[in-house]
Amino acid sequence: MRKKRATPSDPSPPSPVVGQCGLCERQVQQTxxxxxxxxxEGGRYGPVVELCQPCHSTVHLLLxxxxxxxxxxxxxxxxEAEELQKYLHxxxxxxxxxxxxRRARR
Incomplete structure (x- = not known):
């Protein structure tokens, strides 16, 4: 018995949305x-926010x-950070x- 081969015209299943990024406010799969x-800097038990991977990486790259x-x-x-405005747009x-x-690029 032959398996049906996926063709490019087959629609891909929708990706599950898990949460919302606290910075860019997009619905994303993972935060x-x-x-x-x-x-x-002393914030071990301080406030946290859920960020998508691109935002989290960029925050630590630029600041x-x-x-x-x-x-x-x-x-x-x-x-409101000036350094993040172009990225957020x-x-x-x-x-x-x-x-x-991209953290190693510094």
């Missing part, structure tokens, strides 16, 4: 916990932990779910 005050602790320790302040219009880890 991770971001400490608003980084753990190494260091001292800046996050001092100036961007709430979601509202993080959304782009990601809100895209369907990207993953961005390769």
């Amino acid at each position: 991770s916990r971001h400490h608003l005050v980084p753990r190494e 260091d932990n001292k800046e996050l602790a001092r100036h961007y320790n709430t979601v509202e302040r993080l959304r 782009w990601v809100r219009r895209s369907r990207v779910e993953r961005i390769s880890n």
Whole structure:
């Protein structure tokens, strides 16, 4: 008995939506916990927000932990960060779910 081969015209099943990113506010498949005050700056038990992987990666690429602790320790302040405006404009219009880890590029 032959198995039916998938053809390009077969519709792919819809991806399950798990949650909403606290920064870009998109519905995404997976989120991770971001400490608003980084753990190494004393925020181990402080407030957290769920971020999609692209946002979480970009936050840590563009802002260091001292800046996050001092100036961007709430979601509202993080959304208003000048360094993130161009990225947020782009990601809100895209369907990207993953961005390769760019932390090593510093």
